[in-house]
Amino acid sequence: LWNASNIIEDSIAAVREKVGSDQVILGLSGGVDSSVVAALLHRAIGEQLTCVFVDTGLLRLHEGDQVMAMFAQHMGIKVIRVDAEARYMTALAGVNDPEQKRKIIGGLFVDIFDEEAGKLTDAKWLAQGTIYPDVIESAGAKSGKAHLIKSHHNVGGLPENMKLKLVEPLRELFKDEVRKLGLELGLPADMIHRHPFPGPGLGVRILGEVKKPYADLLRQADAIFIEELYRHDLYHKVSQAFAVFLPVKSVGVMGDGRKYDYVVAIRAVETIDFMTARWAHLPYDFLDLISRRIINEVPGISRVTYDISGKPPATIEWE
Ligand code: XMP
Structure with a gap:
């Protein structure tokens, strides 16, 4: 036995x-x-x-x-x-x-x-x-x-x-x-029972060239997402969840002016074997909270998107 x-x-x-x-x-x-x-x-x-x-x-x-x-x-x-x-x-x-x-x-x-x-x-x-x-x-x-x-x-x-x-x-x-x-x-x-984390770590979650300031922004956004998943009892309902840093600048308004800051994508998937996966249908209110918190708390991020791509054809990681 x-x-x-x-x-x-x-x-x-x-x-x-x-x-x-x-x-x-x-x-x-x-x-x-x-x-x-x-x-x-x-x-x-x-x-x-x-x-x-x-x-x-x-x-x-x-x-x-x-x-x-x-x-x-x-x-x-x-x-x-x-x-x-x-x-x-x-x-x-x-x-x-x-x-x-x-x-x-x-x-x-x-x-x-x-x-x-x-x-x-x-x-x-x-x-x-x-x-x-x-x-x-x-x-x-x-x-x-x-x-x-x-x-x-x-x-x-x-x-x-x-x-x-x-x-x-x-x-x-x-x-x-x-x-x-x-x-x-x-x-x-x-x-x-933590979600899997790839060996190359944030290196494959920062698209293109890796830079320390990008990694610092990504860490903050990712931590907010994971913290809220736990708080809402959603962490163990998904198989893997993380944020991805997109090194493109998107416009936002701040007071009277415009600012151009980076974009973060949020990814959460449900899967048995990680060979195929479906994007997790997280509640809209929850996604709304994530977006607000990241934009308010992480200076340098002006836009949050949610990844609704299944595997296949998309992979779980963005790189
Ligand atoms: P993909 O992106 O291929 O990911 O759908 C499937 C699972 O593998 C993880 N992954 C990696 N793990 N080194 C690792 O140790 C890597 O280079 C790597 N690439 C993807 C990914 O996090 C997911 O769990």
Whole structure:
């Protein structure tokens, strides 16, 4: 019988047996899989675990601080936070092509992780949050976006020259099983049931060239949308919801004058498998509130639109 606490006990024993007294390093993204691995390994090997958390500057509002608060302060896990925002912005300057952006974002992640791992000279093992669907997907050698998703920091994402042995305690589990494990390990339900967030983060939600001021505006708009979804008990009724930054200026009136500010699109979808999706029919009053709050509270945004495109033909992300 499948039971989260049995699986945890077995995994803990297996990890201890495997790594012995060696040091283990883990790339912590704040997503469900790497978070569950962090909690599990911490329970199994405590101080032998060091996590590396790369703040790319493309995360959601306060996300970096929240990850540190939960794992480092609250759980007492060793986490090295790398503030890489400036490096990301420099690397992305002038780059407009979505797949090029994905490559740069993923590549820089690997470089930074490699640099940090290089400093931890005692580390012998690399832990990864690979889950069973990742294994199947890699084996199927899919092309296009699916491949790039995995090249970001899941299967196959490790630097080849790293000489570390792999420990992947979730390798045989499905996502819902990983979630159960996470809850059993004491991770907060909100975190375990958070909508998926793409590896390249806001990098693919800022259309075209990524710039810090755009990311800052987008973070604020997105946070308002998500906060209201929770407040109205709608967050878990949709599968994924977020804001997208459109780097075009649209006219608005302010007092006696006109102003030209940026546009934000709001996207919420309902889906089972993320392969097809329908746009969520959010209540008009709710959309009205989102629009008012964003325009009133985020200087620099003058217009809010709601994305009513299904997948297919539109993808969930805008890039
Ligand atoms: P699309 O936009 O292809 O998205 O309909 C389907 C699901 O995949 C996520 N997504 C990504 N996840 N790296 C990721 O880790 C990516 O490059 C990427 N692109 C899309 C998207 O958020 C949705 O859940």
